[in-house]
Amino acid sequence: MDLPIAPTAAPKPLAGRVAVITGSTSGIGLGIAHALAEAGADLVINGLGDRDAIDATCTALAAHSGRVAYDGANLLDAAGAAGLIDNSIAQFGHVDILVNNAGIQHVAPIEDFPVDKWNAIIALNLSAAFHTIRSAFAPMKASGYGRIINVASAHALVASPFKGAYVAAKHGVLGLTKTVALEGAPFGVTCNAICPGYVWTPLVENQIGDTAQARGIEREAVIRDVLLAAQPTKRFATVEELGALAVFLCGPGAASITGAALLVDGGWTAQ
Template identity: 75%
Template sequence: MNVHAQIASRTERVLAGRVAIVTGSTSGIGLGIARKLAEAGADVVLNGLGGRDEIERLCGKLAGACGTRVAYNGANLMVPAETRGLVEKTIADFGSADILVNNAGIQHVSPVESFPEEKWDAILALNLSAAFHAIKAAFGPMKAAGWGRIVNVASAHGLVASPFKSAYVAAKHGVVGLTKTVALEGAEHGVTCNAICPGYVWTPLVENQIEDTAKARGITREAVIRDVLLAAQPNKRFAEVDELGALAVFLCSAAGQGITGTALPVDGGWTAH
């Protein structure tokens, strides 16, 4: 290997030797972040929904492509004890949990006066409380090690609101507040905590939403994209999961060690309004 290739290799593997937990990572944004962390050299523990065979194939494919260890933990993040167990088992199996990415989340859209109480409870439990329980379990060991990176996937809705999304907006605003508090507590211990706040991101879930909305409104696919989903995004394009993954890698690398307590929009200018 020549000198330039060696430098490139070291640059690309900036997280070699680190262990990362990414929740909600069997598809979509979480999988994109997990893949980028693995490409950067981190061992990765996935968590999310899916059939056993599908998940085994995913872990094998990711490990083979990136040359890192990839495991799966099926903890139900709606249960605090299982969330803690996800972190504890990762430390037991891998020796540490250096990076924690809280990405798992759900959504429901309804006017406040008819918002189902069980949906409110579920959204707060998964989008906000699960992040707290995971952070609580990981924070002590990170502080003891003198190094840790926590990345919370919030949303543009952690910075601004939209109608009919009371639970989601409340939870994501809570995630941003939690991020700031944890950042302050970890600042002198080598532990950073930041939030990524995406606008609309191109995922299979969004693709299905486009088709459903087009049928429901009797408009074209292009009209749904531009005039409904991306109406608030000045750049009129979806973010890609790899963009969010690249940002997560940067925040977890040595280059991002001075960045903590921030809420970083990846929203095409949405929150600049």
């Protein structure tokens, strides 16, 4: 008589790896954090939010990966961004994976674009990535392993009106990605950019209501004719899709993928 086969634990391809993810208390960053935790990585999350909610998030993530820490570093400050990496290394001993996801947005005509908004968007969306990479790069080189993922946007390749700072920052992120990829290639350190179109997050959900009210149109019209007008699939990407891509990029199967702009835009930029 055949005996039942005992179930085996799911493989954890990132077990023993330490990942730092910026902007990971909500939205895309939190989706990536969940995916990396489920793949076995220890995590340092960073972002804004109610501290009780953040503590609950850490507990939920730790159920998968075991070790999760929160660092509230202010990434608008160069020392804060660099300190996020230094503190993570001090706490966990090493950083193997860095996901630069934190970002903000402001929409205005170029002649009316507030200078303070320009400076903040460039600082958080672009300069913070430089400062975290700069701090993590030498230790990654020394260990012979590193996975850097910059969450850019379809706007790293194409532009939209009234988004001058955001488009400039995301184009810069892609250029930074390519440069870091070339410098890391001899040392086992890869650097890639994930470039989403519209992704279903609470932030987008809020934008739907605000846009419907501002334009005097129905919710469905906002989704169809405004947000998804440029995406041929006519559907939002999900944070789970982006998380799955991040896990792949961090694993051994992606060792030869570096300097790439990986589009998750429903065909937006194929047009």
